[in-house]
Amino acid sequence: MLRGLSIKNFALIEQLQVTFDTGLITITGETGAGKSLLLGALGLLLGKRADLSSVKDSSQKCVIEGSFSIKAYDLGSFFEEEELDYDDETIIRREILPSGKSRAFINDTPVTLQSLASLGVKLIDIHSQHQTLEVTSNDFQFEVLDALADADHEIESYKRGLKLLKTKEKEVNTLIENQESFTKEYDYNSFLFKELEEAKLKKDELSELEERYEKLNNIEEIQERLSGSVSIISGEEIGTSDQLNTVKNNLSKIESYSKVLKDLSERVESIYIELDDIQTALVDELDKLEADPQQLEEVSQRLQLLHNLQVKHSASGIEELIQLRDELQEKVSKTESLSDDIEKLKQEISTIQSQLDEVAKRIHEKRKKALPKLVAELENILKALGMPNANFKTSVTLEEKYLSNGKEKLEFLFSANKGGAYGELKKVASGGELSRIMIAIKAILSRYEQLPTIIFDEIDTGVSGEVAHKMADLMMRMSKNLQVFSITHLPQIAANGQSHYKVYKQDINNTTVTQLRLLNEEERVREIAEMIGGKDISDSALTHAKSLLQG
Known part of the structure; x- marks a missing residue:
């Protein structure tokens, strides 16, 4: 108030x-x-x-x-x-x-x-x-x-249900629109996804393939240069290894004369050991090398496939192709599952409508019962x-x-x-x-x-x-x-x-x-008397005003 x-x-x-x-x-x-x-x-x-x-x-x-x-x-x-x-x-x-x-x-x-x-x-x-x-x-x-x-509870329940119904109807309409859009692109998206899926993409594959291709494609030169390097290191009398061994022996005999000579002898010893390891690694790598035209062709074809996919999809690398594949998979899956989702939502909507109908019926019964009472009260007051x-x-x-x-x-x-x-x-x-x-x-x-x-x-x-x-x-x-x-x-x-x-x-x-x-009371009498008879207040108007105030 x-x-x-x-x-x-x-x-x-x-x-x-x-x-x-x-x-x-x-x-x-x-x-x-x-x-x-x-x-x-x-x-x-x-x-x-x-x-x-x-x-x-x-x-x-x-x-x-x-x-x-x-x-x-x-x-x-x-x-x-x-x-x-x-x-x-x-x-x-x-x-x-x-x-x-x-x-x-x-x-x-x-x-x-x-x-x-x-x-x-x-x-x-x-x-x-x-x-x-x-x-x-x-x-x-x-x-x-x-x-x-007295239907407040039912009306509030109805309003909550109606709000939920509208939300679900909006959701199903959105899904139907998406379904129409996705269906038009489904065949194309499915083809692209299948193509990328069959490519069996791997994140770091491209650099590995390029390295293998270079190795297989240049195997004869690699063999020749590895073999020559091994000969230089291990050749008799003039081989690097024998010559370094001679230096090592010479220094070992005089290393006790000074700290400087001792340090030099140790450094040559380290180089000799490292050179021996390098020779072993070169021989191992040389032994593993074998020309394989078929493998070279397979690697070449794989590289060509990946290159074509990158060009086709304007991708900068395998990572982008993998991301595109996953996105296409999601679109294809969504399209395939949309019908189930739509049907599920329609069933939910049907359930909500049934519940709303029940509440609406209870509201109707209460309103139908109250209406004659409202009319009777209105007509009685209006008669008065x-x-x-x-x-x-x-x-x-x-x-x-x-x-x-x-x-x-x-x-x-x-x-x-x-x-x-x-x-x-x-x-x-x-x-x-x-x-x-x-x-x-x-x-x-x-x-x-x-x-x-x-x-x-x-x-x-x-x-x-x-x-x-x-x-x-x-x-x-x-x-x-x-x-x-x-x-x-x-x-x-x-x-x-x-x-x-x-x-x-x-x-x-x-x-x-x-x-x-x-x-105050006196002022009220004069105000009401003035309302009855005008500015010139008569005794009768004052009497009437007092009687009105006394009820």
Whole structure:
């Protein structure tokens, strides 16, 4: 509920601060006194876009702040999702800077207008004559019916199932599209994959093959040069090995004469040993060499195959060919398994649809049971509000299509006159009739759910006499369950307010400003008497006003 409202530098309001209580709060004032300014300020507080032209002094900041008691509204999850500090007494503030920039805060934390509007709709419900068309929408009619049907659990379950159904349908449609695309390329991809798979690619194979090819292709030269090298090392008398051995023997005989000679002798010894190892390795390599034209041809063909594959696929090496092979394998496998995946998803969809149908049927049964009760309550209230022949013809029928809140079509037809034709509310109900239907619906809803604060903005226009008393009684009953504001021109409703505020204009320092004041008992009598008889208050008007206040 709205606990307090502070407005600074907005339109004709220079500075206004007011607190509100529970129950029915009535606001009165002459036409043009500024009642619409209050609603405009509240609109900004609840997330409407700001306009610098609505600022009284454009060189100063405009600030609108509201204090709300929200303990009864179960809004913990909203604050958690928005990452805001929760407080049973929540402060909402809106600022319009001289630059035209607008800022919004919830409990001193900056928020977006979207977040502010999301919270605002849960806190205050503003209704004027121009907003009663909401009652003609099918979604709103379902909302009212569901409040009486007590089907919240089933509807939430249905919505979760519908969300899952749409996800699965999207998945299967994507797979079908992929299947069509992959199938067109399947034969080609399969051929390319088979070709690469049969090539039995190995990561380091190319360098090994090139080395083998060079060796086999030049075997005669290799043999000749290896054989010559062995002869140079091992030849008798002039062989490198024998000559080095002679040097080694000479140094060994004089190495004891000095450290330098000792070091030289050891170095020659090492060279001699290394040369002996080299000779052995050369002989071993020479023994292994054998011309093999067939192996050379095989290596040559393998190299040619790999080269052709690299050119064909514009690959820089075997690694890229292996990567391409794996990608082709995945595409081929996907294509081959898509049919199974699609069939599996279709079975899941069928199961979800069956479950949704069951939940939708339970929702339908509850709605069908609640509909006559809703109609009876509506017609009774409307009769009291001066519409004795108001009648509704309603039905809920199950359809095949999955809708956002079930599988039903709701028919909500209305006739205001006895024997009159039934039609859709938006086509056959007048503005005044829609206003009374809306207040009747809100009165019913207030008994079944925790509604936000409701503000009725001259929704009682065109009503008078006994009907005005009935409307006042209705608002009083509503105010037992929630905070109700009524901006009214009817003395009958104004007199029923547990708190009565007056909006008026006042000239201060040659400037006209709008003020809002809580009236005491004496002021209420005079205000209501003025509403009854005009500015020149008569004794009879005062007497009438007192009788209205005494109930």
